[in-house]
Amino acid sequence: MLDEIKKDAGERMAKSVAALKQELTKLRTGRAHTSLLDHITVEYYGAQVPLNQVSNVGVEDSRTLTVTPWEKEMVAVIEKAIMNSDLGLNPASAGTVIRVPLPALTEERRKDMIRVVRSEAEGGRIAVRNIRRDAISDIKDLLKEKMIGEDDEHRGEDDIQAITDKYVAEIDQVLADKEAELMEI
Secondary structure (H helix, E strand, O other): OHHHHHHHHHHHHHHHHHHHHHHHHOOOOOOOOHHHHOOOEEEEOOEEEEHHHOEEEEEEEOOEEEEEEOOOOHHHHHHHHHHHOOOOOOOEEEOOEEEEEOOOOOHHHHHHHHHHHHHHHHHHHHHHHHHHHHHHHHHHHHHHOOOOOHHHHHHHHHHHHHHHHHHHHHHHHHHHHHHHHHHOO
């Protein structure tokens, strides 16, 4: 029983950390990487489809992404979708290839990004703490139903706290890495 609760809590916390990492990849640093455009969707035969399912996204150099649509008529649609995204990018098409230059980040913009990164990390910590609360609640329910003793309850709570501390430390490390990445020029 306790092992199942600990295993479930650990898996859910790992998913929270993975979701935070996924969210942080969308935040732009100075370098071009293809995951920057992962969340952009385009209209394709009446359905919203991820950009990477209608085109090939690549890195031309450290400051430029290239998007090569598989169908020529998708060039304008993709260009518009990138322009309307929250990334603040201005794509330029040259025939069937769309080049997306990434402007250098200013100091002020970097500090704004760090503020966003910190709030995302805090959201991740809150998610992990909520999972801890749920797991401890499950352990207390087992104690009420007399399925475990008080010693097992205390041991289980300590184990859940240790798992929580591990994942909060992982979130802090992800945050520190992203801040360092944002501040490098």
